[in-house]
Amino acid sequence: MEFFYHADARTDPEALRRILSLDNLPEVCAAVDDIGEAEELGRVVFFYHWGRFHIRREEILGGVRFWVPDCPNALAWTVTTGLPPCPERVVIHGTINRTEHDQEFIEACHALLEETKRGLERALGVEVKEDGGKEPSDCGLGVGGIGDLRKKK
Numbered sequence: 001m002e003f004f005y006h007a008d009a010r011t012d013p014e015a016l017r018r019i020l021s022l023d024n025l026p027e028v029c030a031a032v033d034d035i036g037e038a039e040e041l042g043r044v045v046f047f048y049h050w051g052r053f054h055i056r057r058e059e060i061l062g063g064v065r066f067w068v069p070d071c072p073n074a075l076a077w078t079v080t081t082g083l084p085p086c087p088e089r090v091v092i093h094g095t096i097n098r099t100e101h102d103q104e105f106i107e108a109c110h111a112l113l114e115e116t117k118r119g120l121e122r123a124l125g126v127e128v129k130e131d132g133g134k135e136p137s138d139c140g141l142g143v144g145g146i147g148d149l150r151k152k153k
Helices: 013-019 103-123
Strands: 002-007 032-039 042-047 051-060 063-067 076-081 090-095
Touching: 002 103, 013 063, 013 076, 013 103, 076 103, 090 103
Parallel strands: none
Antiparallel strands: 002 090, 032 042, 042 051, 051 063, 063 076, 076 090
16 A cells, blocks of 8 residues: 655755654654664664554655564655655655555554654644645645555556
């Protein structure tokens, strides 16, 4: 499954990398309660919805990627700018390795990405919209929700 959001913020990849460090993540994203010490799988992370896991962060073209190596759903999300389909905005793209999941887990994934979006907008001095960024996108991202990877017939 895929989840797309965009932030109404204009910035550059370096600013994203500074704001979205592992140490800053709990301040930026309310869905992350705390980041702990490094262990073999990565830094310890305490998610509001899921509890204790590990998290890794990589710098990628246009921004950063976070991934949770011990998540049974292979949760990962990227925060990028300057790239298609929407180079003038910040795109937040989350994935899990399932084509469907229970509604509670899907809502928790949305909360993680929405809180990342809101926190990033706050950090960049942008007025935060109450709709969670689910308005139709002029970037071809759909309506801030779940993408279907299956071919349409």
